[in-house]
Amino acid sequence: MSRNKCGNRKKATSGTIIIFILCLIVAYIMIIPFFWMVSASFKAKTEIFTKPIQWIPKVFRRVNYETVFNEIPFPVYFLNTAKVTICVTVLQLITCSMAAFAFAKLNFPGRDKIFLGYLATMMVPWHAIMIPQFMVIQKFGLYDNHLSLILTGAFSAFGVFIMRQNMLSIPDSLNEAAKIDGCGPFGIYTKIALPLSKTGLATLTALTFTNVWNDYMGPMIYLDTDTKKTIQLGLATFKREFDTNYGAIMAGTVISLIPVVIVYALAQKYIVEGVAFTGVKG
Amino acid sequence: MRQKEKKLKVKKKRSSKLDRREWLAGYLFLLPNLIGFFVFTAIPVIMGFIVSLTDYSGFGKLNFIGFQNYIKMFSDSSFLIALKNNLFYTFTSVPLTILFSLMLALMLNKKLYFGNGFKTIYFFPNLTSMVAVGCVWLQLFETKNGPVNQLLASFGVENPPKWFWGTSTAMLSIVIVVVWKQAGYYMVMFLGGLKNIPFHLYESAKIDGATPLKAFRYITWPMLSPTTFMVTILTFIASFQVFDIINVTTEGGPGRATNVLVMRVYQEAFRYGRMGYASAIGYFLFLIVFILTLIQWRAQKRWVNDDM
Numbered sequence A: 001m002s003r004n005k006c007g008n009r010k011k012a013t014s015g016t017i018i019i020f021i022l023c024l025i026v027a028y029i030m031i032i033p034f035f036w037m038v039s040a041s042f043k044a045k046t047e048i049f050t051k052p053i054q055w056i057p058k059v060f061r062r063v064n065y066e067t068v069f070n071e072i073p074f075p076v077y078f079l080n081t082a083k084v085t086i087c088v089t090v091l092q093l094i095t096c097s098m099a100a101f102a103f104a105k106l107n108f109p110g111r112d113k114i115f116l117g118y119l120a121t122m123m124v125p126w127h128a129i130m131i132p133q134f135m136v137i138q139k140f141g142l143y144d145n146h147l148s149l150i151l152t153g154a155f156s157a158f159g160v161f162i163m164r165q166n167m168l169s170i171p172d173s174l175n176e177a178a179k180i181d182g183c184g185p186f187g188i189y190t191k192i193a194l195p196l197s198k199t200g201l202a203t204l205t206a207l208t209f210t211n212v213w214n215d216y217m218g219p220m221i222y223l224d225t226d227t228k229k230t231i232q233l234g235l236a237t238f239k240r241e242f243d244t245n246y247g248a249i250m251a252g253t254v255i256s257l258i259p260v261v262i263v264y265a266l267a268q269k270y271i272v273e274g275v276a277f278t279g280v281k282g
Numbered sequence B: 001m002r003q004k005e006k007k008l009k010v011k012k013k014r015s016s017k018l019d020r021r022e023w024l025a026g027y028l029f030l031l032p033n034l035i036g037f038f039v040f041t042a043i044p045v046i047m048g049f050i051v052s053l054t055d056y057s058g059f060g061k062l063n064f065i066g067f068q069n070y071i072k073m074f075s076d077s078s079f080l081i082a083l084k085n086n087l088f089y090t091f092t093s094v095p096l097t098i099l100f101s102l103m104l105a106l107m108l109n110k111k112l113y114f115g116n117g118f119k120t121i122y123f124f125p126n127l128t129s130m131v132a133v134g135c136v137w138l139q140l141f142e143t144k145n146g147p148v149n150q151l152l153a154s155f156g157v158e159n160p161p162k163w164f165w166g167t168s169t170a171m172l173s174i175v176i177v178v179v180w181k182q183a184g185y186y187m188v189m190f191l192g193g194l195k196n197i198p199f200h201l202y203e204s205a206k207i208d209g210a211t212p213l214k215a216f217r218y219i220t221w222p223m224l225s226p227t228t229f230m231v232t233i234l235t236f237i238a239s240f241q242v243f244d245i246i247n248v249t250t251e252g253g254p255g256r257a258t259n260v261l262v263m264r265v266y267q268e269a270f271r272y273g274r275m276g277y278a279s280a281i282g283y284f285l286f287l288i289v290f291i292l293t294l295i296q297w298r299a300q301k302r303w304v305n306d307d308m
Helices: A014-041 A063-070 A074-105 A111-121 A126-139 A146-153 A157-168 A172-180 A185-196 A198-214 A217-222 A231-241 A246-281 B002-052 B068-073 B077-108 B115-127 B130-140 B147-154 B170-195 B199-207 B212-239 B244-249 B261-271 B275-303
Strands: none
Touching (some): A014 B115, A014 B170, A063 A074, A063 A246, A074 A111, A074 A146, A074 A157, A074 A185, A074 A231, A074 A246, A074 B002, A111 A157, A111 B002, A126 A146, A126 A217, A126 B002, A126 B261, A126 B275, A146 A198, A146 A217, A146 B002, A157 B002, A172 A185, A185 A198, A198 A231, A217 B261, A231 B130, A231 B244, A246 B115, A246 B130, B002 B275, B068 B275, B077 B115, B077 B212, B077 B261, B115 B170, B130 B244, B170 B212, B170 B244, B199 B212, B212 B275, B244 B261
8 A cells, every 4th residue: 555655744634534434434335234244144034124223133043044054055065165166276276386387487489379378368258158168068077066167267377377477576597596406397396486486376376265265157057966056056046045034045145255254364465466467367 | 619619519409408308398387277278268269159150059960050140149139138238237337336446545545544454344345256245235225124225214215216126226236236346356456556656746746736636637647547447448348247246136137127248148058058149149248358358458558568
């Protein structure tokens, strides 16, 4: 954040007070939906749409969480999503950092042309190619299999791009020195490139994790069996089937958000940093 | 002399051997990602176009029908309505997002008590899933006793809007939710742009007696234009891919009021099994995004001296 370089005026002017109040109002608008969500998840059905609204429940009831855990396979959804998310994230870290290393630190014919191809496909919206991609998955016999989500998510041009930018900032003199010491490309990759691009790895981890965790349309297309569904798909189906069980829907929503909140708390800096890259992502 | 030449030759030979080892390493490092990229992105890009020239239904052989799918599109009322809805969504959500996120960035660009805390809070909705956000806003916008309409009632509004359930307000409700969710994201981009404006410009403007409004008009706005342009293109592109939030809240309804392009692709392909036609719509979408990206790249080359 940019701070005024002249910090000599410490007195709060009336202008800054107005801005501060505006900030508070916006913060309120940003937070209140989440407040509603948590609050409603602890209420009985009749206590939710009261007049006036009881923002803090009189009694905290567990009934909605019991519904979510016992009547629909929410824990299964949760585990499925965790499995897919972790697999995609790990695979992306490996494949993207390796490709990025090749693009940033190794010389071979056709390198820049291939990279241009990567850049060009970053602008292909997934929605435009989801049908042919679905056909490929079908050909492999992976429909209704978690592998469909894992494989289609494991290779990202965007991830390669982030990692490449990071590795370009590693000075070449380090590589040269390692080469003279008899270090091969693999050694340079594991001993120099990876340890020195921790920021990129952290950014990619955080972004991929939240993206895959929040994915809805991918699972919707690729999964069919109820016990294979991911949490977003499960939540959406539950919402459709029990339209008026407001409290339970909110309980499910709360649970689905917990991992993302944890990631945000741990890696806020890296996630915000990732925004800068998206500017070029297009 | 001759010896030296010989030495050089030997050196060259050895280095080319080393080179070749590096080439091999390069390809090997690239391979895992390249295979995946090829199978799941490059091939589908080509396949999508081929399928769009057929009447493929998910089974059987590809039966080529030329550009009929593309011609059919422009006489198909469902598609045209979806396109119209999508354009409405684009031309409301893009300016509102820019306005709102720029406002937030300007507010937080000052030295402010709890400034970083505000930034953290504003960015948060962006990380949550559209499904979760949709579920919550469906309740907030509840027509009878939902909190939003209770608030409106307390201000004396007699006929509160029906939000997601009203033909004329459904798309607007979607826009509100999306702007609420993504404003923090573009705010971070704008903050980056604001940070790059040299401070001395404001100082000299102040000496010249410029009001804050004038400083904004003649310094901030022009200096920020590359960022504004980039945000415009990004939100434009994203607006043609809207789907999740609509599928969770209105499912394209009421009637066809919130049916959009991606929803058309999805429904044609997976509900009616018209894979060929759906691919054509998908390619149409691709074309829009392609043109927008080209414009962005062109302008970026002219405006921004990125170190890419």
